[in-house]
Amino acid sequence: MENAVFLAFILMLSIFLGFELINKVPATLHTPLMSGSNAISGITLVGALTSAGAEHSTLATILGTVAVAMATINVIGGYMVTDRMLAMFKKKGSAK
Secondary structure, eight states, X not given: OHHHHHHHHHHHXXXXXXXXXXXTSOGGGHHHHHHHHHHHHHHHHHHHHHHHTSOOOXXXXXXXXXXXXXXXXXXXXXXXXXXXXXXXXXOTTOOO
């Protein structure tokens, strides 16, 4: 029980800290931060692949596979959003 309270406290603290940090970031820095978070999601994808292929229980393999799918969606979506945001800064007449 004591461990659950400690973990809940850490979760609430990290949510509050993340919310406060994101609110303090100026709009001009959102694109570089998005690219940085995509790199972190790539690391998550590597961890999910490791978990899916570790040959533990069937449940662990299923959860690892779901984690791979979710992390892949997160990485691809993040790069699509970053590309779209960077396209806003290009001149209208310039080619890709």
